[in-house]
Amino acid sequence: MDTVGSFVLVLHSHLPYVVNNGTWPFGIDWLYEAAAETYIPLINALNELADEGLEFGITVGITPVLAEQLDHPVFKRGFVKYLNQNIKFAKQNEKQFKKENDEHKAYLAKQWQRIFKTAKEDFTKKFNKDILGEFRKLQERGIVDILTSGATHGYFPLLSDDKLISSQIRIGVDTHEKHFGTKPSGMWLPECAYRPAYNWRPNVNSDLGFEPKMRRGVESLMHENEIRYFFADYELVRKGEVSKSHYATFDEKDGFFHFAQKEFDFRPDASQRTPFRVYSAVSSHLGGDAAVAFIRDPETARQVWSGEIGYPGTPVYLDFHKKYSEGGLRYWKVTDNELDMAYKHDYYPQDIPKAIEENAHHFSELVYKVLDGYKLWTGTEGVLVAPFDSELFGHWWFEGPSFLKSALKKIALNPRIKVQTAKKYYESKDFFDVAKLAEGSWGENNDHGTWLTSDPFKPTVWTWTLLYNDEKLFKEKVAEFEVTKDKKLIKIMNQVARELLLMQSSDWQFLITTVSAKDYAERRMYRHHIYFRRLLKIADYKKENKNLTKRQELFVRLCCKKDSLFKNLDFRKFI
Structure with missing residues (x-):
């Protein structure tokens, strides 16, 4: 039977560095929630599908900063305590509901106890406290293609220097190899943010x-670090240009796509700029180093991520926002998106299987219709790329992992659709169209406005002023200290580099602009700036003096303990 095309599901897993940086409501509890509600259920769902003999593959991005946290002893100790605390809250809730003669909520509290006990059992015994190890096993089974990303999810188009972007990528590649045993082929660009050369x-x-x-295109920096493919929003293709008659062809020796010609002509025909093709991205008609761009399909994505018109807004699903005062567990269903919190109805788990079945069936049919329609229109097979934040499934949308499992199974059982990893699709092709992508992101309006805004109520301009000043100073200091043999000075400068990397995290601007954790993000940005500057002063002092003062020693120790990621980082490689 002829196939109509390929389905590439991409789950982007990321959290900013929260270990040793707060607990609740902002801090490491974010990581605990994601592990309990998303990562563990996702691993279980994928293993269950594979054990059924289903042939499928998905692509999972795990950012370097997230990987470092999931492997951190502070997380592993704290996560067990978090699960125990939630089991305790659920027991207290059950007791209180029984006292109030609310048998249904008491039953739901019992279910929460079961959920957290199962998560604890999985984490401590089945996974041996090694979530990354479970993803690695899935990769070794060929079920998952794991992507890397920028070290701390820095917003590449706005960083001031190409070498700093390259350092984000290089550290991402090294960290990926450390945790997963292989070099990554693909990369999730932070915020899907791309900038061509200009x-x-x-x-x-x-x-x-x-x-x-003159700045290099982001695709050139990825190519330099042996990244072969990435993911971009459809608007970057729609506003870009596609070569009229030339292609990039695959070279089996190095695994990259290369150009036989030196110059390209680009077609103005908008019909050729589609999300159902994959493009070799270049910055100019003269070509250059390239990486292949998988394009996000906006229509099918909206069905899943939108709380208003998408599946998560289904009335019977668990409401994310309404939480019980004692412990923050949830006992109410969506009911109606427009309904005041006070009027939300009780959640009924028995209503969920039917809703999951309906949503999964609708999505699988939608994927088939889109691919079938594209093949009828063009005569060629397309690829439907569906990228989402992993945390949508389980954390924001409680039933998300069950939906994913059901939808994946339905799509994979359709003999006319190939459910592939991005890597497998990439390696199956002999050539790709060549495209000049427009600058942008997957943020609001597909520009940089979510991360750079002068809005008086949520400004982020000041964060870029701080960052640009510190990036400039860092380059000067690296040049000054790069030949030092002083081990203490090297340690201090390595920590300086960590503080700068943490300042570069795109999360701070996002949390400020969306006002979801504005104060926390502002404090984090400024705190890393202060640590960066103070550490540099200590480095200057160390250059002129044999020993640090006791106070300086304590501060360096504090910084190294508080922001303890990327242990093998070397500040001298940043220039």
């Missing part, structure tokens, strides 16, 4: 000034 200049006031300088 004469760039800063657009905020800083020590950098406003002098323009």
Whole structure:
């Protein structure tokens, strides 16, 4: 039977560095929630599907900063305590509901106890406290293709120097190899943010000034670090250009796609700019180093991520926002998105299987109709790329992992659809169209506005001023100290580099702009800036003096303990 095309599901897993940086409501509890509600259920669902003999593959991005946290002893100890605490809360809730003669909520509290006990059993015994190890096993089974990302999810288009972007990528590659045993082939660009090569200049006031300088395209920096493919929003193709008659062809020796010609002509025909093709991305008609871009399909994505018109808004599903005062567990269903919290109805688990079946059936049919329609229109097989934040499934949408399992099974059982990892699809092709992507992201309006805004109520311009000043100073200090043999000075400068990487995290601007954790994000941004500057002063002191003062020693120790990630980082590789 002829196939109509390929389905590539991509789950992007990421959290900013929260270990040793707060607990509740902002801090490491975010990591505990994601592990209990998303990562463990996802691993179980994928293993169950594989054990059924289903042939399928999905792509999972695990950012370097998330991987470092999931492997951190502070997380592993704290997560067990978190699960025990939630079991205790559920027992207290059950007792209180029985006292109030609310038997149904008491039953739900009993279910919460079961959920957290199962998660604890899985984590401590089945997974041996090694979530990353379970993902690695899935990768070894060929079920999962694991992507890397920027070290701390830095927003590449706005970082001030290509070498700093390359460092984010290089550390991402090294960290991936450390945890998963192989070099990554693909990468999740933080916020799907892409910038082509052009004469760039800063657009905020800083020590950098406003002098323009030629910048390399992000695809060139990925290619330099042996990244073969990435993911972009459809708007970047729609507003871009596609080569009229030239292609990138696969070279089996190095695993990259290369150009036989030196110059491209680009077609204005918008019909060729589709999300159902994959493109070799270049920055100009002269070609250059490239990486292959998988394109997000906006229509099918909206069915899943939207709480208003998508599946998570189904009335019978567990409501995310309404929580019980004692412990924060949830006992109410969505009911109606427009309904006041006070009027939400009780949640009934027995209503869920039918809703999951309906949603999964609808989605699998939608995927088939889209691919079938594209083949009828063009005569060629397309690829439908569906990227989502992993945490949507389980954390934001409680029933999400069950939906994923059911939808994946239905799509994989359709003999006319190939359910593939991005890597397998990439390796199956002999050539790709060549495209110049537009600059942008998957944020609101597909521009940089979510991360750079002068909105008086949620401004982020100041964060870029701080960051640009510190990036400039860092480059100067690296040049000054790169030849040092002083082990203490090297340790201090390595920690300086960690603080800068943490400042570069795109999460701080996102949390400020969305006002979801504005104060926390502002404090984190400023705290890393203060640590960065103070550590540099200590480095200057160490250069001129044999020993640090006791106070300086304590501060260096504090920084190294508080922000303890990327142990093998070397500041001298940043320039």
